[in-house]
Amino acid sequence: MTSAERVRMRTPDVSTDDLRMLLALARTGKLVTAATLLGIDHTTVSRRLRRLETGLGVTLVERGTDGWALSEIGRVVVERAAPLEQILQEVRDAVSGDEGTVRGSVRLSTPDGFGTKIASVAVAEVIAAHPGISVELVTSTRPISSRASGYDLAVSIGEPRQGWLASEFLTNYTLGLYASRRYLNTRPRIASPTDLTDHRLVFYVDSHLNVAELDLARRFAGMHVGLGCTNVSAQVEATLHGAGVGLLPCFMAEEEPDLIRVLPSEIAFTLAFSLSSRRNSPAPDAVGLIRQAIRSVVVARQDLLVPRT
Incomplete structure (x- = not known):
């Protein structure tokens, strides 16, 4: 039974x-x-x-x-x-004369780079227009568990997962190799992939990498990780300061004028972001506004997410 x-x-x-x-x-x-x-x-x-x-x-x-x-x-x-909290809030709004106001607290989980460059922009637009909405943005580059809890929306790296989560494709994004102008002017020339053996890679810490799609360092035979960071924003900063050649998301690196893309025609990795949501969110209207805003920012930044080589 x-x-x-x-x-x-x-x-x-x-x-x-x-x-x-x-x-x-x-x-x-x-x-x-x-x-x-x-x-x-x-x-x-x-x-x-x-x-x-x-x-x-x-x-x-x-x-x-x-x-x-x-x-x-x-x-x-x-x-x-789940509708219980929404009903209670509607009762409060009816008494206070605030009917029709979108309210609710939304917990949003994203990889740190996406959270910095895209999700934070979307969230700022929503809460500026809807003061009754509050958002907790948690950044973590890790896979979504099929039994995950603790969020209303979550952006993850990889194709949509099946299961009780409502998961959908959000966008592709590209990673490429970047180095600072100063680094390129003072280190051995990079004219072909074989030249990369004279340089160190800036990427994730292999032992802390939980996302299979990001297991890319091994694609560079003879090039070892000179600096591993669990935070992609730290990878960008380290590359800017000459720690090595960074394998970075283009939507972050392209906004840094001192970073130059290396071998763009030969080396590019295209991954996907997926957007998952809890079907039982207590604030469905607020969640819907955040989801729509994220999609709008993604559309506006497609040239950075998937740049043309």
Whole structure:
């Protein structure tokens, strides 16, 4: 018998306030963060969640490596309960005379380069036009777990994943080799790929690289990583200051006038960004505005994302 079937065989004891605890934990993935969001102590959140699970007779959340994740039945419950916060806010707006105002808090996860150059621009435009929306932008270059929680929208590197996430293709982007003008004027000439063996690569730390699509350093036989950085913005800065030849996203490097692209016709890697969203977001209107703004900035910056060689 499945968990859902057991629930249907009994009259569950459900508190609306306890459901708010579950929604907050589903959104943040952390007890302490959920408690801060609700303005209460994390032990209260834990106790109320246990009461909700006891009342329903099912396990709603499970401890994961990165915090708390929803169980299969937990995702079903959250999806059904997601409109609750929106309804409560609409009641408040009706009383205060603010009906029609888009409100909500959106948690957005992106790779750090995308967050710096694209997502932050999109978010700024939205919150300037809609003061009732607040956004938490978390940057991390890592794959999206099929059981991930803690965000409303997430941009990730790679093609859209299948599963309970609503995932869609966002855009392609190109990585190329770049070096500073000063570096190129003082180091051995780079006229062909074989010349790269005289230079050091600036790229990710191999042991910390969790995204398979970025496993590109091995494509450069005889060229070792002289400086590895887990943050692509640091890679750009290191390349600007002569640490070596950087394998960088073009949408970041092309905006630096002192960086020159090396061997553009011979070396270019095209990857994809995907956009995933939670189907149970408590602020669907706010999420929709952020998604639309991200897509608009992506369209406006296509010449940088995929430059012509």
